[in-house]
Amino acid sequence: MRFMVLVKASEETEAGVMPAEADLAAMGRYNEELVKAGVLLAGEGLHPSSNGLRIAFDGDQRTVIDGPFAETKELLAGFWLLEVGSREEIIEWVKRAPMESGELEIRQVFTEEDFGDAFTPELREQEARLRAQVEEQQGS
Amino acid sequence: MTATQAHRAVEAVWRIESARVVAGLARLVRDVGLAEELAQDALVAALEQWPAEGVPRNPGAWLMAAGRNRAIDLIRRDENYRRKLAEVGRTLETEHEPDLAAALDEDIQDDLLRLVFTACHPVLSTESRVALTLRLLGGLSTKEIARAFLVSEPTVAQRISRAKKTLTTAKVPFETPRGAERAARLSSVLEVVYLVFNEGYSATSGADWLRPELCAEALRLGRVLAGLAPAEAEVHGLVALMEIQASRNRARVGPDGSPVLLLEQDRARWDRLLIGRGLAALERAEQFGHPRGPYTVQAAIAACHARARTAEETDWIRIAAQYQALALLTPSPVVELNRAVALGMAFGPAAGLELVEQLSEVPALQNYHRLPSVKADLLARLGRHDEARTEFLRAAELTENAWERTLLLDRANPRPSI
Numbered sequence: 001m002r003f004m005v006l007v008k009a010s011e012e013t014e015a016g017v018m019p020a021e022a023d024l025a026a027m028g029r030y031n032e033e034l035v036k037a038g039v040l041l042a043g044e045g046l047h048p049s050s051n052g053l054r055i056a057f058d059g060d061q062r063t064v065i066d067g068p069f070a071e072t073k074e075l076l077a078g079f080w081l082l083e084v085g086s087r088e089e090i091i092e093w094v095k096r097a098p099m100e101s102g103e104l105e106i107r108q109v110f111t112e113e114d115f116g117d118a119f120t121p122e123l124r125e126q127e128a129r130l131r132a133q134v135e136e137q138q139g140s
Numbered sequence: 141m142t143a144t145q146a147h148r149a150v151e152a153v154w155r156i157e158s159a160r161v162v163a164g165l166a167r168l169v170r171d172v173g174l175a176e177e178l179a180q181d182a183l184v185a186a187l188e189q190w191p192a193e194g195v196p197r198n199p200g201a202w203l204m205a206a207g208r209n210r211a212i213d214l215i216r217r218d219e220n221y222r223r224k225l226a227e228v229g230r231t232l233e234t235e236h237e238p239d240l241a242a243a244l245d246e247d248i249q250d251d252l253l254r255l256v257f258t259a260c261h262p263v264l265s266t267e268s269r270v271a272l273t274l275r276l277l278g279g280l281s282t283k284e285i286a287r288a289f290l291v292s293e294p295t296v297a298q299r300i301s302r303a304k305k306t307l308t309t310a311k312v313p314f315e316t317p318r319g320a321e322r323a324a325r326l327s328s329v330l331e332v333v334y335l336v337f338n339e340g341y342s343a344t345s346g347a348d349w350l351r352p353e354l355c356a357e358a359l360r361l362g363r364v365l366a367g368l369a370p371a372e373a374e375v376h377g378l379v380a381l382m383e384i385q386a387s388r389n390r391a392r393v394g395p396d397g398s399p400v401l402l403l404e405q406d407r408a409r410w411d412r413l414l415i416g417r418g419l420a421a422l423e424r425a426e427q428f429g430h431p432r433g434p435y436t437v438q439a440a441i442a443a444c445h446a447r448a449r450t451a452e453e454t455d456w457i458r459i460a461a462q463y464q465a466l467a468l469l470t471p472s473p474v475v476e477l478n479r480a481v482a483l484g485m486a487f488g489p490a491a492g493l494e495l496v497e498q499l500s501e502v503p504a505l506q507n508y509h510r511l512p513s514v515k516a517d518l519l520a521r522l523g524r525h526d527e528a529r530t531e532f533l534r535a536a537e538l539t540e541n542a543w544e545r546t547l548l549l550d551r552a553n554p555r556p557s558i
Contacts, residue, residue, distance in 0.1 A: 036249070037156065038363030041413060081413075083356070088152035092199075111390075 002041070002109035003082050003090045009049070009075035010102055014068065016048045026098035034082065039093065045078040073103075081109070146191035154183055157200040158279035159364075163251035165207045166314050172258050173304030175207075176276060182206035252277075253368045254314050260329040263310045268303035269332045271296055277364070278357050288354045289339065326369070330378050330435060333361050337382050341389075352389065359386055366421070373429025376421045377436030383418030384442040387411040398543050403451040415446045437466045456486035473502045474510075481514055489521040509538035513548060520551075529553075 012019075019027070034040035046052075050068035069075060084090050087108075094104055158179060166175035182203045196202040259272040274280045274288075282300065286293040317325045340354030362379040369375050391405035400406075422443050425436040432440070441462045448454040463479035476499055484492020496515045505511045516531030532552035536545045 036364060036367035038360035038367070041417070083360075085155060085353070085356070086148070086152060088148045089155055092149070092152045092156055092195075 004107050005080040006105040007078040008103050009072050009077040013077040014048045014072050030098050039082050039084050041081040041083050043080040049075050143191050150186050150190050153199045155279040159277045160248050161203045162276050163255040164204050167251045170314050173308055178207040178210050181210045254316050256329055257325055260332050261312050264303050268299050271299045272303045273332050333358050373425045374433040374435050376425035377439050380418045380421035380439035381435055383414045384446050387414035434469045456482050460486045473505050484518050489518040493518045509535045
């Protein structure tokens with residue numbers, strides 16, 4: 001089972017304050033533990049939203065909105081992608097994160113199996129085509 | 141928290157911690173079998189206490205301490221254990237908490253590696269190595285192992301207890317082999333992990349959910365090994381091979397449950413994340429290993445397929461060269477047959493057929509269905525349809541797989557196209 005663990009932004013992450021050396025070291029140890037246990041697939045930290053943008057859609061209209069964005073607690077500062085055997089296991093791993101405050105959110109990653117019968121062969125084909133196009137663009 | 145929830149939380153902690161607890165205890169008592177029993181006792185204690193008191197802040201250290209206390213109890217109460225553990229007992233009584241914490245942190249990597257090498261010791265039968273590895277390193281229960289390998293629970297329990305006894309009787313030391321022995325022992329470890337992977341990988345049915353789980357478990361064990369022995373090229377080679385093979389899992393089964401051959405798979409359904417990880421692991425393997433080992437070469441072949449965005453883009457010349465390298469490392473008629481397929485794709489069917497005809501004389505391939513099936517395919521491409529038909533029929537006769545038989549019979553008797 002694959003889960004994405006979302007790291008919520010805080011005033012510090014939004015202000016671009018880099019973590020103290022001790023915090024970085026603790027996070028490094030935690031990441032190493034995840035790697036050594038064979039559960040960490042990927043993980044990244046994100047720039048503050050002041051460096052981000054949003055594209056708003058309204059019919060044919062597209063509006064580009066520059067960051068920063070106000071609702072700090074709903075913003076993201078990073079993520080982990082973990083592969084574990086059960087829901088309980090992901091809870092145990094996330095509980096061990098070296099966090100003093102704030103919140104981490106756990107979301108399961110969809111696989112095709114989750115869609116069941118609603119994921120018809122036609123939809124599968126469309127999905128596959130889309131993925132192929134994305135690949136095409138990313139390749140080379 | 142309900143009792144069931146608490147129970148499942150303990151199981152999750154166990155899955156994360158058990159290998160380290162067993163490894164840490166094995167270092168103290170110098171007996172893997174006894175260490176496993178002590179760890180099981182600690183698990184029972186956790187199942188009794190945690191539902192009421194909650195999961196402790198550092199569950200690994202808690203389990204380790206519980207196991208160690210249990211060892212001290214045994215030494216005090218039981219004359220046999222006292223004799224057996226006289227030496228160890230002194231260490232246990234005098235060891236302080238900080239040492240224990242240190243044991244869990246610093247030495248644990250070495251202990252885990254010792255545990256891997258012990259569980260895969262050549263004194264054990266292959267099936268015992270597999271069961272013991274899944275039990276001690278994967279933290280799987282006897283029941284889970286039995287279901288994954290489609291054997292009864294008592295059979296697995298017996299394999300594990302016999303294996304533990306064998307290790308004790310043979311006085312297998314709890315240590316990491318050095319020098320020349322290390323390479324041989326490492327290949328036994330890798331063999332066990334790849335065997336577990338293939339047990340899961342060869343089961344293509346989606347309904348058989350535990351088998352893909354087995355694939356995931358082998359992949360996890362491989363990644364753990366890469367962390368424990370980062371300088372061993374072949375560990376990265378095996379991880380690369382498994383990551384790339386696992387990346388195809390979603391594309392390997394058709395909607396009706398039938399297997400889909402590699403060249404016919406919808407590559408858009410391959411897991412790009414696993415492919416990326418596999419290619420990175422392969423790069424590490426090739427950096428360390430000169431000459432390359434057999435897992436690394438197999439991973440390099442898998443990588444050729446993974447890099448091709450369509451089946452037509454496959455670099456068959458490179459694959460043929462890799463099979464030649466593999467044949468030098470692990471000479472086998474099956475590898476040669478695969479090389480013939482690659483030659484046929486790279487340089488035309490006549491080139492492949494030449495090698496296949498040489499292989500027709502090899503006794504080991506006489507009843508191997510892939511020989512006539514490869515030959516048939518090459519003959520068909522050369523326009524020699526009557527000969528191809530005979531070979532397709534022979535292959536259909538030899539295969540034990542129902543899906544494959546249908547496929548081969550279809551090719552022997554092609555329906556006229558509209």
